[in-house]
Amino acid sequence: MATTEIYRYLFTPNKKIPLDPEGYLVNQADWDREVAEALALEEGIPLGDEHWEIIEVLRDFYARFEQAPAMRPLVKAVSRALGEEKGRSIHLMRLFPGSPPKVAARIAGLPKPTNCL
Amino acid sequence: MLLHILNRSPATSEVYRQALAAMGPEDRLLLIEDGVQGAMSTLVGHFAEVTGRLYALRDDLEARGLIAHCDTTVAVTDMAGFVTLTEDADRTLSWF
Amino acid sequence: MSNEQGDLLVILRHGPHGTSWLREGLDAALVAAAFGRRVTLLFMGEGVTALLPGQGSGPLGQKGTAPTLEMLEMYDIETLLVEAEALARYGLDAGSLMLPVASVGQGRIAELTASHPLVLTF
Numbered sequence: 236m237a238t239t240e241i242y243r244y245l246f247t248p249n250k251k252i253p254l255d256p257e258g259y260l261v262n263q264a265d266w267d268r269e270v271a272e273a274l275a276l277e278e279g280i281p282l283g284d285e286h287w288e289i290i291e292v293l294r295d296f297y298a299r300f301e302q303a304p305a306m307r308p309l310v311k312a313v314s315r316a317l318g319e320e321k322g323r324s325i326h327l328m329r330l331f332p333g334s335p336p337k338v339a340a341r342i343a344g345l346p347k348p349t350n351c352l
Numbered sequence: 353m354l355l356h357i358l359n360r361s362p363a364t365s366e367v368y369r370q371a372l373a374a375m376g377p378e379d380r381l382l383l384i385e386d387g388v389q390g391a392m393s394t395l396v397g398h399f400a401e402v403t404g405r406l407y408a409l410r411d412d413l414e415a416r417g418l419i420a421h422c423d424t425t426v427a428v429t430d431m432a433g434f435v436t437l438t439e440d441a442d443r444t445l446s447w448f
Numbered sequence: 449m450s451n452e453q454g455d456l457l458v459i460l461r462h463g464p465h466g467t468s469w470l471r472e473g474l475d476a477a478l479v480a481a482a483f484g485r486r487v488t489l490l491f492m493g494e495g496v497t498a499l500l501p502g503q504g505s506g507p508l509g510q511k512g513t514a515p516t517l518e519m520l521e522m523y524d525i526e527t528l529l530v531e532a533e534a535l536a537r538y539g540l541d542a543g544s545l546m547l548p549v550a551s552v553g554q555g556r557i558a559e560l561t562a563s564h565p566l567v568l569t570f
Contacts, residue, residue, distance in 0.1 A: 299515065300516065305482035311524075349478075350523075354561060370493050374492075375558055443567065445569060446569055
């Protein structure tokens with residue numbers, strides 16, 4: 236759930252970005268590639284091309300539906316955009332370990348997915 | 353058999369039509385809260401298609417001074433009866 | 449029909465913007481679908497107005513529900529039914545709505561509530 240509560244800050248070489256208690260951006264407009272890289276680093280994920288293409292799918296999903304997806308629709312969206320192979324949940328688990336919908340949404344600068352426990 | 357529970361009056365709300373539309377031939381309808389207005393002789397006609405399967409909660413009728421206005425075709429039920437109706441039904445569905 | 453029967457029937461009886469019932473009903477449907485439940489949506493009464501094309505955000509910028517409705521397909525919620533009587537009352541045609549829907553009459557609605565193991569009204 237999106238929140239306006241500032242819990243801590245994310246520091247990038249050039250910026251100080253407010254985060255909510257769960258580590259999601261307080262202001263979605265703060266997001267850029269540098270912020271994404273800093274958020275990913277907190278998760279221990281060095282972003283490569285395969286991550287970026289998923290981030291792009293997620294941001295497109297959000298732009299269209301105004302919500303970040305749970306696992307099932309994320310798999311569907313990635314399959315459609317990048318093909319069946321990349322849409323497999325094992326691929327998403329490898330790129331964004333733990334909970335791919337939550338971790339990837341955080342790095343993509345989106346609110347936490349609401350329909351996803 | 354499902355128990356449908358309606359808490360809106362047919363005099364002020366169209367919700368009763370949704371409840372009736374969703375009722376199967378064996379289903380029962382229980383009127384509670386403002387829904388008990390539907391048990392009044394002047395309004396009970398809205399529920400003609402479920403005659404014999406229409407119940408109204410005594411506590412809510414009494415609280416509103418409507419017991420004397422309740423139509424004889426409506427089965428007046430107390431809280432214990434409400435529990436029994438719920439137990440007899442496979443599921444309950446609320447219309448509000 | 450029974451082989452394509454869903455696990456959950458969500459009945460939506462409120463339009464967008466006036467109350468939060470529509471959003472809450474859609475959220476319940478999405479959560480169930482995210483957990484692999486087969487969900488059937490039935491729009492009754494005022495609920496059919498949720499499907500009008502060309503909806504926007506509220507006057508204070510409140511988010512509308514149309515983007516969520518468009519997202520249903522991504523959650524594999526594709527059985528969308530509308531109450532025929534409600535369409536007639538609002539002067540709407542099933543084919544003019546924002547999503548592909550099937551119109552159902554009174555008898556069918558009673559069958560749906562009887563045959564789904566779980567029914568939620570919103």
